[in-house]
Amino acid sequence: MNPHPRIPTQVFQVSTLYGAATLAAALDAGRFGAPEDARRILLVANNAEIPETALRLDEMTGYGRIAARFDETIDWNEAIHPHHPSSWAPRPEEAPLWQRVFRTAWGLGGAQVELIVESIQVNPAKALAAVFAESSVQLYADGLMSYGPTRAELPQSIACRIHRLLHLDLVPGLRPLLLSEYGVEPELVPDAAFRTVLAEIAEDAEGDHGLADAVAAAPTALLLGQYLAALGILTADEEEELHVRMVRGAAAAGHESVIFKPHPTAPARYSLALNEAAEEIGVRLTVLDGPLLAETFYERCRPRLVVGCFSTAMLTASVYYDVPIARVGTETVLERLRPYENSNRVPLTVVDHIVPDLESGTGAAVPGSAPPTLTPLVRAVGYCMQPKLHPLLRGETARFLDARQDDEATARYFPAERLTELGLPGGSPRSASRLRRSLARSGRS
DSSP, X not given: OOSSTTSOEEEEEESSHXXXXXXXXXXXXXXXXXXXXXXXXXXXXXXXXXXXXXOOGGGSTTHHXXXXXXXXXXXXXXXXXXXXXXXXXXXXXXXXXXXXXXXXXXXXXXXXXXXXXXXXXXXXXXXXXXXXXXXXXXXXXXXXXXXXOOSSOOOHHHHTTEEEEEEXXXXXXXXXXXXXXXXXXEEEOOHHHHHHHHHHHHHHTXXXXXXXXXXXXXXXXXEEOOOGXXXXXXXXXXXXXXXXXXXXXXXXXXXXXXXXXXXXXXXXXXXXXXXXXXXXXXXXXXXXXXXXXXXXXXXXXXXXXXXXXXXXXXXXXXXXXXOOEEEOSHHHHHHHOOSTTOTTHHHHHHHHHHSOBGGGTSOOBOOOSOOTTHHHHHXXXXXXXXXXXXXXXHHHHHHHHHTTTTOHHHHTTSOHHHHHHHTOTTSOHHHHHHHHHHHHHHTOO
16 A cells, blocks of 8 residues: 555656656756655656567666656556557546556555656557546656647547646757647756756766777767667668768768767667778777667767767757767658658757758757747747647748748758648648738738
8 A cells, every 4th residue: 555645646657768867857856846745656668669679778777876766666568468558548438447456556545646747649648647537647758859749639638637848958949839739838857957867877887888898989979870760761771871871971070989879779780881881981980789878978978979860869968068969861851751740850850950960061069049940940840740739820830931932941841742731831822822812811911
């Protein structure tokens, strides 16, 4: 049973170490009250396609430091076995029964339960909200997706219970669109608190031989793999070539020793192809494939450059460590990303817009605060992704597009087919003309 039946229980659902670190920083900053005011459960979900073959969160370096902030940890995969966390949700008529099951198994008794989840649009967060149908819900953002729109309309029974979105200030000055249609207010996790947690994780990596070897290589650039092939955005061969372009770009920028950090689920052949490319170019390549966050490397060996496609770790490098960053391949991914409302679109758009292209010769940079052009761009992309959720953005989106119809740099964010479908400038001439007349009649043009 709950040892403190009169205080609420806070259930923190996580699936990544980066997300867990975000929660730890929020806890340290007092965003969830004093430790004695609630019982805190860390509910760990492994959402990999085949969880049994994927790296477990508790195997990641630094996990123990974060887990120590909670009263106990629970394995969500075990709790719902043999179901998969990404697909299981209770049938409506079974939700009360499942709540009784979890209250008994987790010793909750009759305590009030508060849910803190990472993505309410999908399971397991959606399943938890259905099971604990009376519980308040808070969200925390694991990366750049908070700047984009909500993936789909939420049931009112869930939407009315969400009262906060915690997020890192990865793009200072840019306000999240996520859940804004429900009046949910975003709240920043303090930079200093998050940086302190990252430093703790790095301390835990003191005896990691792979990290020690990487640091000893005296690298000046870190290359980040994302494994976009797993999402069906690129083929494995195309992604392999993307990583090779990163090596070549870093070498052309004057870097003679580089680290490649592959995505945990990337195939081993990626590293083999990179080794061949590095040998051909004459660059020293070290692969950092241990159970480590990229941020651990930033703490231990400050690189002069971080390169990626649109990884959140790029922005972490610039915002928290003042490391210059550069991108490779975003234009190709923008062309390939399907459907248009794919939730990776806004993170990709943000990086493409504010981070220099490594292959352009302009050099890397620390982007700093969001430029004035970013917010209207993100709002326009957000409307085109989810027009039914953000109808009030239609007028400003139309004006934004109408003013930039001859701007090729902006056009790549808005395929003509999508604009035609929505009747916006940049689509077919007939639909654009019809929209301008409509705006003029309504007094919004």
